[in-house]
Amino acid sequence: MQILKNKKYAILLLFPALILVGVFIYYPLFATFYYSFFDWRDFSNYKTFVGLDNYRQMIEDYAVRKALVNTLIMMVCVIVFQVGIALVLALIVDSIKAGYKFFRTVFFFPVVISGTAIGLMFYLAYGYDYGLLNAIATAFGGQKRVWVTENSALTMVLIPVIWQYVGFYFVIFLAALSKVPQDIYESALIDGITGIKKAVYITIPLIWDVIAVCISLAIVGTFKVFDIVYVITGGGPMDASQVLGTYLYKVAFTGQNQGYASAIGVLIIVLGVILSAISNKLTERETITY
């Protein structure tokens, strides 16, 4: 296998991938840190070194605080509702006799659709004159109402964010449940453990490692939320539904303040690293073997 020891070939084959990742991921990563110490606007050729000023500004910035709090709220809701609903649905589908394939197909399908389309769909559903929600409300004799207000904006973007990915975790749980050996359930049945009791005391502990992976994926995923919020509210009104991604976009491309946006970019990196470390700890627990 002389040919497979040839370094020239190895480097040649690796070259395009390494160059692209180097130029468009690693170099920008370091450049973002560098730019965050400058006052730099409108993508101009002139940058002024300002030290930690951008970071100081970030601490006092109401929108950053709001975006952080919203991200944290989103994280909790995603763990409780997204992963929670997915688990409940998977446990139910695993226990029924017919329709397994149908529900798997139907539940997963929002995952493949873009956040932009999902966002627009909910934007239209929330509409006042023509919206689906008001149509349902009036059909049941209720009143039309304005759904997205400063108070409700976060909830109204959270619903599609959570809803879209339930099917994703559902499929992962379903696969995990199908690997639990039947004889464990049979011996539980002999002991008279069925239904919800069986789920809580036997099934959930058995797939706990998968649940932990899903929770950590969901946590990391909340940092990537952008499309749905951007389309439905754009982070507004009055930053009420702002998340870090939408705020960075606003600062960099509407406010044209690239130095400050870079500092926010650094904040996203740092938070991502911290949270990945925490969720790695969470998933470190030994895998159960049968």
Add this chain to the structure above:
Amino acid sequence: MSGMTKKFSFADVIKYLILVLWACTTILPLLWVLNNSFKESNEILLNPMKLPSKLSFFNYSQLISYGNMNIFRGFLNSLIISGSVVLLVLLFGGFAAYVIARFDFKLTGIVKIFFTGAMLVPAFSIVIPSLVILRKLGLNGSYLALILPQTAGLLPFATLTLAGFMKTLPVELEEAAIIDGAGVLRIFFRIIVPLSIPGLVTAAIFVFLWSYNDLFMSLIFIPIREKQPICVLLSLVSSIYGTNYGAMMAALIITVLPVIILYVFLQEYVIKGMTAGAIKG
């Protein structure tokens, strides 16, 4: 009836009720959009729940030019961009994966760390410098301005999954080919690629969906209307179409249709690709 109750207990009824309710939330909103896409806006306002009085493609015909955008042009742009991204990621990712999987090469470990690390970098944090680079390279305003960053963003994941797949392939065929004096590229294209088809298809679907659905990078790297992918146009319709709800619904349907067709025909690959791509998600 008593026979039925034996088969279907009360608990079963509750179970199916919950499942059907959730299924309604995933299907009904899109059906509502589809239904209204065949109605003119004033008919939607009159009753957004009713079936259209006549099947009208009026809304769809408007999409060719509304404001200064052409949804179908956007769709074509998306195919050009995402198609190129798929080809580049599979080609370059396949090359790199082959080295990781098969070559007896000291730096393979470092290369793996290089790709794994790159997967953790959030897109939000790298777009500003990337834009500067693209301008310096003179790619501003071209399709490549989006194709290259998207390719770079998807390469690490695709490379590592393809490498995992290639490691499981039997080596005998390659050994025979080497003895016959075949070159590296010939072995790659004639032996590795055909054997890796299932892995390549899964990766291709994941890469395509991710690229086709990506809004953030598309918004930033392609500012020229005529070259923007459909996702960007869709994000603009609510501000540009004003109160033309029918046209918005039609634009939404055009955008999701190809993805739904892909899902219906290649469902197993799609689910596999998306869940394997969890890290990128």
